[in-house]
Amino acid sequence: SQQGEEDPQALSIQEGENATMNCSYKTSINNLQWYRQNSGRGLVHLILIRSNEREKHSGRLRVTLDTSKKSSSLLITASRAADTASYFCATELNTDKLIFGTGTRLQVFP
Amino acid sequence: IAGITQAPTSQILAAGRRMTLRCTQDMRHNAMYWYRQDLGLGLRLIHYSNTAGTTGKGEVPDGYSVSRANTDDFPLTLASAVPSQTSVYFCASRPGQGLEQFFGPGTRLTVL
Numbered sequence: 001s002q003q004g005e006e007d008p009q010a011l012s013i014q015e016g017e018n019a020t021m022n023c024s025y026k027t028s029i030n031n032l033q034w035y036r037q038n039s040g041r042g043l044v045h046l047i048l049i050r051s052n053e054r055e056k057h058s059g060r061l062r063v064t065l066d067t068s069k070k071s072s073s074l075l076i077t078a079s080r081a082a083d084t085a086s087y088f089c090a091t092e093l094n095t096d097k098l099i100f101g102t103g104t105r106l107q108v109f110p
Numbered sequence: 111i112a113g114i115t116q117a118p119t120s121q122i123l124a125a126g127r128r129m130t131l132r133c134t135q136d137m138r139h140n141a142m143y144w145y146r147q148d149l150g151l152g153l154r155l156i157h158y159s160n161t162a163g164t165t166g167k168g169e170v171p172d173g174y175s176v177s178r179a180n181t182d183d184f185p186l187t188l189a190s191a192v193p194s195q196t197s198v199y200f201c202a203s204r205p206g207q208g209l210e211q212f213f214g215p216g217t218r219l220t221v222l
Contacts, residue, residue, distance in 0.1 A: 042200055098155075099155075101152055
């Protein structure tokens with residue numbers, strides 16, 4: 001079964017709006033990572049948040065982590081058409097491996 | 111340019127044939143990974159290697175084998191391909207545990 005589940009599965013918004021994607025997981029983690037995948041390409045790392053952190057920012061990206069609820073959110077502010085992509089969360093347990101969720105497909109319309 | 115390369119970009123293969131997907135990184139990363147990506151299932155880990163000379167099984171290892179003779183290369187072999195192995199395969203690497211992964215561009219494999 002999947003460790004991480006993203007919600008929603010798909011999201012369509014207009015340029016300039018904010019996009020929020022959520023990730024829930026099942027077991028305690030060391031860190032949680034968000035990745036982006038453009039169609040037909042490999043994944044690109046966006047942000048890593050450790051289990052003792054609650055919020056991180058990178059440019060227009062804001063990630064929160066609530067370990068009590070076993071959930072994380074990725075907020076993209078002032079979205080652009082170029083943000084159109086699939087976004088994945090990945091959890092790292094006390095192992096050497098990441099477990100990826102099934103992703104959120106974001107479509108940003110000009 | 112530093113990064114990960116994968117070859118081939120795409121391949122159509124007859125069932126029962128042997129196939130090796132190649133992955134090379136020039137970042138001197140210790141850890142390397144092979145994933146398959148199928149629609150609706152996200153990325154699933156096939157095999158991994160924490161350092162040269164060691165390998166481990168991931169979530170879906172059956173039908174696949176790997177080797178890690180040196181730091182840079184991590185080939186994935188399908189000994190006898192089956193149609194259910196039709197997928198997009200991604201190789202990734204990272205310096206070590208607790209850090210971000212860097213992904214290759216992927217290999218699209220179709221087994222007929």
